Amino acid sequence: MITILIIEDDQVWIDLLLDELENSIKDSSIKSILYKDQNDEFFLDKVKELKPNLVIFDVNMGGKPKAGIKLARYIKKNYPNLVFVFLTSQKNVDPLILDNAAEVGADTVYDKNDFATDIEVLGKFIKNSLNKDSNIQNIINEPPLEIDFKARSIKLHNIDMAFTRMEFEILSHLIKNKNQVFSKYQLYDYSTNEIVHENTFENTIVSHIKAIRDKFKKIDKNFNPIKTVQSIGYKYDYNSDK
Template identity: 30%
Template sequence: MLNTDYTISIIEDDPLQLENLETALIEQGFQVKAFSDRKSAEKSFDVSLPDLVISDIILGNEIDGGFELAKHLLSYERAIPVIFLSERQSEFDIYTGHALGAIDYLPKPISLSVLTAKVKNLLRITGSSPAIDKNEQSLIKGLDLANEEFKAYWQEKPLDLTATEFEMLKQFALTGERGVVTYDTLQESTQGVVERNTINTHICRIRSAFKKIDPEFNLIHNEYGRGYSWHKK
């Protein structure tokens, strides 16, 4: 069972939407801190970081207030997952949200039942859980896992990954070279946070993280109709 002793910060400038979100999450047993503007939320973060942030993009007079909030969160040593809720659904906005480390970008109006389900799945992945096996070891030379920190290292250098991307990459590490990591395995590894049609986007981000360390990296390959594998061509 998911431990609901988590703190979730919600940043939403519409009072009614903020109240609805806060009520829905409190009813699920979460600790909730609600804010109507970016600056108040950031002051709170400087005192105590939440386990998850849920934020609108437009906050009052700040057209990109949610994006600025995500940039602020990147300044902390501990990665804080972000879910964006927004009526802005352009490809550029969605890309920007994910580029800033958002783990999900959901359209408004949002179904509260869908949101709470996603929150539970996300925290099941990112929160401290007895299900994590500390003895899990990578079968791929040069790729190391730090399971408790949700971090991975390539050639002893840290990879810039979200918690979701870490979980996906871990499937390659535990499968080893040449073994196929199926689409279903990748989706199941994230407890449904990643949908089938967005898997390739996450794989592209994982490849990009490796290329920041090794520009010649080319070890993750598509296996048509099945998934992906790790090998040298």
């Protein structure tokens, strides 16, 4: 099920979006937060709790120009893969809105003044995103490694391996995003539903990465695809043709 989060300071717009999206997007859970000048950490905690596939931000909220863009930038620092869009009634008034939205990584900006058209476009955008997700293969072959996501099994050189749930989540996330660097915080946040505690998540991830590497070495002492990126985190980097 896809989860969509709406962050908006006008309950009327929240109700409109809830009604339209619930009718047009099947198998979805639409959540909303009425913006009342809560601090950034409040919204960050909500994103962590709900793990939305898409966030819809209003641009100007609580009488603060571009509060939604600033909030999106803050959340994006902690969730770099977050997919989000903006809603605004100022699209044709403020020419910088599109540039500002692009700078923080928004997929697009929708116009409240052309709601009937843009809500249909938004619906299609979400459906297309769903279709992309549904086409993701269940088995990834990255020789000599094979991951079966349905069976939650991993083979190295066609030898079955045993991993804990968290080790599986960490390894599969790295291999699905080959050569992309993830911080310890990001890996911990992705692989567990637990609250991230300072001074705890780093040791936890280091321990799990070591366990994964040790299990690889028992089968192939030269197979070390998880690389440490100094002062940043880890990435999956292995080329079987080398």
